[in-house]
Amino acid sequence: MDKPTETVLNEELLTEQTDGAAEEQMPAETTLVLPQEKRFPKWVVPTVIAAAVVMVIVLYFTVFGGYKLFMNDEQLIRARFDAVASAMSNGDIDGVTESLEPSLRDGVRSRDGYEELKALYRVLGASVTFTFEVTELTIDGDHAMATVSVEGTSFGNTETRTLDELPLVKTNGDWYLTDFEMF
Secondary structure (H helix, E strand, O other): OOOOOEEEEOOOEEEEEEOOEEEEEEEOOOOOOOOOOOOOOOOHHHHHHHHHHHHHHHHHHHOOOHHHHHOOHHHHHHHHHHHHHHHHHOOOHHHHHOOEOHHHHHHHHOOOOHHHHHHHHHHHHHHEEEEEEEEEEEEEOOEEEEEEEEEEEEOOEEEEEEEEEEEEEEEOOEEEEOOOOOO
16 A cells, blocks of 8 residues: 655755655756645535525425414314315325324224225216315314315216314324214
8 A cells, every 4th residue: 555645845855755765856946736626616505505405495394294383273174174175086095094183094094995995086086076165163272173065076066065073183283083984
């Protein structure tokens, strides 16, 4: 393995040394040209950092649900029903069950026949569009009761029905349905 080489400059001689022994002497007037260090313009690093910070903020508020920090309980509950309607309209049973209280969600997903239910929802989503409107809402701490008007449109026919007293519970800062029978 080669030992590192160092350049020593004194008044009369420029001496290159390896292992402390002088190998070659050059006249003092010899100019030593070192390669220039390549640097980015000063604006590049702050711009990249600012872009990364903006990207993290956007991801937090869009993908990871950070927008919920600025919503009150009523807005969160309405958003929950909008998510259910969207999942049902897209035939996404996993999206529907995502709106259930976590222990209920796990129980529903582990039931016999869940895979068949997924297939049914895919067919349903291809032919029916749902909208949910919360018409009455009572919030008491971490529990709420909602009355929801559900409108389903299929092949130009619209049917509306009202679901009374749908229970919700607040868990880890978000609201979940505690009744799967409505679906």
